[in-house]
Amino acid sequence: MFKTINWKAGDDGIVKLVLDVKDRSMNVLTPELVADLEKAVEKIAADDAVRGAIITSGKSSFVAGADLKGMDALVALARKDPAAALERVGYFSQLLRRMETCGKPFVAAINGTALGGGLEICLACHYRVAANAPRAVLGLPEVQVGLLPGAGGTQRLPRLIGIEASLPLMLEGRHVSPEKAAKLGIVDELVEPDALLAAARRWLLESPTAEQPWDRKGFKVPGGAGAMHPKSAQTFMAGAAMVARETRHNYPAPISIMSSVFEGTIVPMDTGLKIEARYFTKLLADPVAGNMVRTLFVNKQKADKLAYRPEGVDRLKVSRVGILGAGMMGAGIAYVSAVAGQHAVLLDTEQALADKGKDYSRRLVEQRVEKGRMTRSQADEVLARIQPTTRYEDLEGCELVIEAVFENREIKADVTARSEAVIGKDALFASNTSTLPITSLAKASSRPERFIGIHFFSPVEKMPLVEIIVGRKTDESAIAHALDYVAAIGKTPIVVNDSRGFYTSRVFGVFTQEGMAMLAEGVNPALIENGAKFAGMAVGPLAVMDEVTLELAWKVTEQTRADLGGKYEPNIAVPVLDRFVNELDRKGKRFGKGFYDYPADGPKRLWPGLAEVYPRAEKQPDVDDVKKRLLYIQALETARCLEEGVLDRPEDADIGSIFGWGFPAWTGGTLSFIDMIGIETFVRECERLARRHGKRFRPSKWLKDRAKAGQSFHDSSGSRRSAA
Numbered sequence: 001m002f003k004t005i006n007w008k009a010g011d012d013g014i015v016k017l018v019l020d021v022k023d024r025s026m027n028v029l030t031p032e033l034v035a036d037l038e039k040a041v042e043k044i045a046a047d048d049a050v051r052g053a054i055i056t057s058g059k060s061s062f063v064a065g066a067d068l069k070g071m072d073a074l075v076a077l078a079r080k081d082p083a084a085a086l087e088r089v090g091y092f093s094q095l096l097r098r099m100e101t102c103g104k105p106f107v108a109a110i111n112g113t114a115l116g117g118g119l120e121i122c123l124a125c126h127y128r129v130a131a132n133a134p135r136a137v138l139g140l141p142e143v144q145v146g147l148l149p150g151a152g153g154t155q156r157l158p159r160l161i162g163i164e165a166s167l168p169l170m171l172e173g174r175h176v177s178p179e180k181a182a183k184l185g186i187v188d189e190l191v192e193p194d195a196l197l198a199a200a201r202r203w204l205l206e207s208p209t210a211e212q213p214w215d216r217k218g219f220k221v222p223g224g225a226g227a228m229h230p231k232s233a234q235t236f237m238a239g240a241a242m243v244a245r246e247t248r249h250n251y252p253a254p255i256s257i258m259s260s261v262f263e264g265t266i267v268p269m270d271t272g273l274k275i276e277a278r279y280f281t282k283l284l285a286d287p288v289a290g291n292m293v294r295t296l297f298v299n300k301q302k303a304d305k306l307a308y309r310p311e312g313v314d315r316l317k318v319s320r321v322g323i324l325g326a327g328m329m330g331a332g333i334a335y336v337s338a339v340a341g342q343h344a345v346l347l348d349t350e351q352a353l354a355d356k357g358k359d360y361s362r363r364l365v366e367q368r369v370e371k372g373r374m375t376r377s378q379a380d381e382v383l384a385r386i387q388p389t390t391r392y393e394d395l396e397g398c399e400l401v402i403e404a405v406f407e408n409r410e411i412k413a414d415v416t417a418r419s420e421a422v423i424g425k426d427a428l429f430a431s432n433t434s435t436l437p438i439t440s441l442a443k444a445s446s447r448p449e450r451f452i453g454i455h456f457f458s459p460v461e462k463m464p465l466v467e468i469i470v471g472r473k474t475d476e477s478a479i480a481h482a483l484d485y486v487a488a489i490g491k492t493p494i495v496v497n498d499s500r501g502f503y504t505s506r507v508f509g510v511f512t513q514e515g516m517a518m519l520a521e522g523v524n525p526a527l528i529e530n531g532a533k534f535a536g537m538a539v540g541p542l543a544v545m546d547e548v549t550l551e552l553a554w555k556v557t558e559q560t561r562a563d564l565g566g567k568y569e570p571n572i573a574v575p576v577l578d579r580f581v582n583e584l585d586r587k588g589k590r591f592g593k594g595f596y597d598y599p600a601d602g603p604k605r606l607w608p609g610l611a612e613v614y615p616r617a618e619k620q621p622d623v624d625d626v627k628k629r630l631l632y633i634q635a636l637e638t639a640r641c642l643e644e645g646v647l648d649r650p651e652d653a654d655i656g657s658i659f660g661w662g663f664p665a666w667t668g669g670t671l672s673f674i675d676m677i678g679i680e681t682f683v684r685e686c687e688r689l690a691r692r693h694g695k696r697f698r699p700s701k702w703l704k705d706r707a708k709a710g711q712s713f714h715d716s717s718g719s720r721r722s723a724a
Contacts, residue, residue, distance in 0.1 A: 004033040005040055006058060013051030014204050015044055016197070020058035027059055028067040029092070029117045037121075038095050045102035052204040054197065055125060056109035061136070063118025068145065068297045075293070078284035086281045092117065093151045093273050096124035105210040109200040110178070110187065112136045119186075120149060123156040126210060128186070129200045130178040131193040138181045141173035143253045145297050146289035146666070150280035154260040155272040159214045161185045162223035163261060164235045170261075171243065171254050214269050225265040236262055250536045250666045252286050287676045291668025294714070295658060299651040303492050306483050308649070313480035318342055318488060322401035322423070324415045326357025326388065329432060330404035332460025335361040338385040340489045345395055346388045354388030361386055364461060395422045400485055402454055404432040407556065412436070413444035420446055428481050430454035434505045435556050438471035438498045440563075448473035452482050455502065457660060465659035466491045471498050492659055494652040496641075500560065503641050503653070507670065508661040509571075510637045510696075512553075514630055515541025516573035517693075522617030523626070525595065525610050531626030536664025541630065542595040542606075549588030550595075554581045572696065579613070629689065631673065634663060636686055636697065638670035642713075643702045650713040671713040683707040 001007070006018040017040055021027045044050045057063065078085035099106055108114075108122035110130040119138055122128050130138070140149040140157065148154055149170060157166040161184050168174060182190040191199045213219055224232045236258065243254045256279040264272030283289045302308075321337045323330045326348040334344040334357065348354040365382050368374035374382075387394065395401060401419050405411050412431065419429065430452050431441050442448040453469025466486045470479060479495065486493040496503040518528050519542065529540030545553065554577045561568045580586045580594065586607070588594040596604040638657065641647045654669020667673035674682045683704055689697035699707075 002036045002039065004030065005036045007040065009050070012201075012205065013049055014201055015040075015050050015053045017053055017055045018058045019055065019063060025059070026061045026064040026113075027057055027118070028064055030067045031070075034092055034095065038098075041095065041099045041102060044104050045098075050104060052105040052107065052208075052210075054107050054109050054200045054204070055121065056197065056200070057111050059112070061112035062108075062110050062114040063116075063121060064113055065116030065118055065141070068293055071293045071298075072290070075284050075290040078281055082281055082285060085284060086277060089150055089281050089284070090273075090277045093277060096120060096152055097270070097273060100124045100126065100212050101215065103210050105204060105208050107200045107203055109196050110136075110138070111193065111196055114138045115175070116140060116142055116149065116153075117151050120151040120153045120156070122187075123160065124152060126208065126212060127188050127200075127203050129189045129191060129196060129203070130181060130187040131196045132178050132190050133193055136178055137175035138178065138186060139173065139175035140170050141175065143171060143251075143257060144173040144292075146251065146253050146286075146292035147283050148253055148257045148260060148276070148280055150276060152273055152276065154257060154276050154279075155264045155269060156214075157186070158225070158261050158265050159219075159221055159269075163221060163225060163232055163265065164223055167235065167239050167258070167261060170257050171239065212269075221265050227262075248534045248536060250288075250664060252288055253283055256280075256283055288666045288668075291672045291676060292665060295651070295654040295668045295672060296665065300492060300655055300659075302651070303494060303655055304487070306487055306493070308495065309483050310476040310480045313477045316399060316428075316481035316484040318399045318485050320345065320398045321485075322347060322395040322398040322419065323404060324348075324401065324419065325404040325406075326354045327404065328360065329456060329458060329460065330402075331357035331360035332458065333402055333404060333432070333456060334358070334386050335364055335382075335461055336489045336491070338382045342385065342488070344386045345398060346386055347392065347394070348388075348390065351388065351390050354390060358383070358386050358388045392418050392422050395419055398423050398427055400428045400430065400481070402430045402432055404456075407433060407436060407552075407559065409436065409441070409559075412441055416441070416444040416451075417446075426450070428452065428478055428485075430482065432456055435501050436559070437500055438469045439473070442471045442473060449475040450478050452478045453498070453502070454482055454486070455504070457504075463659075464492050465504075465656060466493050467502060467504050467656060467660065468493050468495045469498055469502050470495060492655065494656045494660075495648070496652065496656075497646050497648070499641075499644065499646045500563075503638075503646050504656050504660040506641065506646075507634050507637045507657065510633045511537075511630060511661070512541045512545045513571050513573035514633045516545070516576040518626065518629070519595075519610070519614050520572075520576055522615055524616055524620055525606050527620060527623065527626060529606070531623050532630050534623060535627040535631050536666055537630065538662045543604075546589040546594035546596050546604075549590050550577055550580050551587040551591070553577055572694070584613070628685070629693070631664075631667075632682070632686060632689060633697065635670045635673045635682070636699065636703075639674065639703050639713075640700065642671070643700060653713075675712045675714050679703075679712055680707045680710065 004021045006020055008016040019027050021030055021033055044053050106125040107127040108125040110122055112133050113136050114122055119140055140153045142149050165184055178190055181187045189199055227233055239258055247254055260276045260279045264275045320343045322345045323334050324347050326346050334346045337344040346354055346357050365379035369376055369379050401423055403415050405415055428450055432455060434455055438453040442451040445451045451471055452474050455467040457463035457465055468482045483493055501509060515528050519525055525542055529542055532540040557574055586593045589598060592598055597607050598604050638653050647653050650671045653671045657663035657670040658665050663670055683699045686697050686699045
């Protein structure tokens with residue numbers, strides 16, 4: 001009768017519904033599961049012999065949320081026929097409403113993670129028992145993909161624990177442990193895992209009411225609701241200010257969540273659910289949600305599962321990895337490798353430097369132990385797997401070696417040769433370079449087919465993306481094995497082809513260059529920085545240049561000049577870099593001064609001397625013009641990368657832009673941004689910007705041809721090859 005639910009009826013009149021979606025490691029709300037749950041609810045409601053029901057899971061988690069793979073169809077329906085979409089949206093919500101009002105008590109036995117629609121099932125139950133399971137979390141994270149909890153979450157959670165406690169959980173998509181959920185009142189009882197079902201059964205045998213608190217006469221939202229209640233009004237005022245500060249009004253979901261809660265909690269539950277469904281449908285029709293679902297969930301999940309890994313290549317299990325260079329980047333790579341269970345050989349020119357690199361991991365594990373995220377024994381095991389050394393002989397047995405030394409060809413060539421003299425002939429050698437072409441670095445290798453780029457981002461332990469760069473002679477097995485390593489350390493990979501700056505460094509570079517170009521034009525530096533933030537960038541271009549240091553950017557410029565010789569063309573920012581590094585000796589944050597000052601007794605501030613070095617123009621641009629220049633130049637450079645074959649897939653472009661350098665998530669990524677604007681509009685605006693600011697904004701014939709054909713990047717023919 002059921003495909004996804006195991007029905008187990010007891011002699012005591014209690015039915016146990018065990019959710020078990022086949023061929024999935026975690027339960028998700030597939031159409032089959034929703035249909036089965038509806039049949040089960042109706043069967044329970046109609047059977048007088050059934051006293052009540054327990055809903056639990058046959059997997060290690062409860063339900064991890066909706067199956068977003070089919071969301072594209074719902075998004076398309078919402079844009080084409082909002083009324084039809086509204087009806088479909090309300091289906092699952094009404095099913096849960098039927099469950100809580102059918103006259104039979106339901107108890108959720110939460111044996112693991114319950115997120116999104118999974119937690120909404122629990123909230124619709126009349127009682128919630130949670131196992132105090134390690135690593136289990138509960139939450140409503142829909143805001144992270146541009147949506148709101150659409151199956152009663154914005155209505156039941158505030159009615160259960162109050163508006164003040166529930167809003168932050170939904171606005172931030174925050175996860176909480178079962179213990180924290182019990183303290184908040186989200187779950188009624190916290191037990192050890194082996195006592196879960198017994199506790200759920202005990203509650204049902206006590207002949208509980210099958211009526212929810214919010215359906216009883218005289219019910220009031222804990223802490224108050226509505227504009228006339230002082231505490232409620234204060235909560236919404238503070239919440240509105242927080243949302244404006246954090247989102248810069250680029251994300252409609254947080255505002256819709258607040259509106260749904262505000263309006264829904266002053267009316268009966270059934271009306272509140274209708275309000276929620278309307279806001280949910282409105283979000284579906286907004287391009288932001290579609291962008292975020294596609295990139296942050298569907299395409300990211302494909303990348304994490306290595307959907308484009310070359311076929312026919314055996315998996316590589318890295319048990320021993322060598323890292324050359326124990327600076328911050330190398331130390332971070334050693335840490336994530338050791339956490340993943342790999343033995344990390346951390347090599348530097350002096351033992352003191354190698355030991356200092358290991359100390360980086362020591363500080364990180366100590367922080368995790370203090371916060372309860374790691375036990376002392378686990379911390380000791382991680383540290384024991386990191387071997388600081390100066391001896392190349394210690395690299396013997398490494399399946400993978402990653403060099404993270406200075407951006408200098410001679411140094412990189414030397415460490416490549418010395419490593420290859422020790423490691424096995426099938427071992428993979430990778431460079432963590434961020435700018436130097438892999439093909440040219442591979443000339444120092446005796447086996448260029450096993451030479452590849454594995455570009456990490458700083459700080460390694462926090463940044464989720466890894467950019468894999470394929471050299472001209474890199475073979476398919478090297479690509480596959482690099483992907484295997486990245487997956488093993490829990491990072492999200494994108495694969496790009498070789499070029500100067502590859503993809504992420506190249507496009508991130510035009511963002512900072514545009515900021516410096518504006519500075520040289522006399523644009524107020526505060527306007528440049530704030531314009532970037534209002535666009536959704538985490539940090540302004542001048543501040544981020546200080547972070548990476550102007551000195552490093554200058555060294556990369558000099559290396560590029562030496563490599564290209566007569567073909568070298570300086571970018572628009574070179575005069576600014578030259579002036580700051582070589583004339584003003586303001587090289588960035590590490591040196592205590594750059595575009596900003598870094599006083600010891602307070603926060604950083606823009607250097608007042610900027611106004612003297614680059615006098616302010618009499619007429620300043622509008623903030624929208626600043627935002628447009630910064631976003632358009634990044635999107636345009638990404639399109640060039642696709643055209644030139646640096647990128648093969650638009651999804652890699654989008655994932656890389658958001659997770660690599662922080663392009664605004666509301667856009668879905670650089671190429672989704674073009675699609676959202678409309679490629680014809682984008683090209684037309686680029687031509688206007690080119691007339692005003694220079695040829696760097698000029699769209700290519702390839703891009704203009706796409707615009708004439710109305711060919712977006714995320715239709716069925718969005719790849720580079722189909723548009724050539």
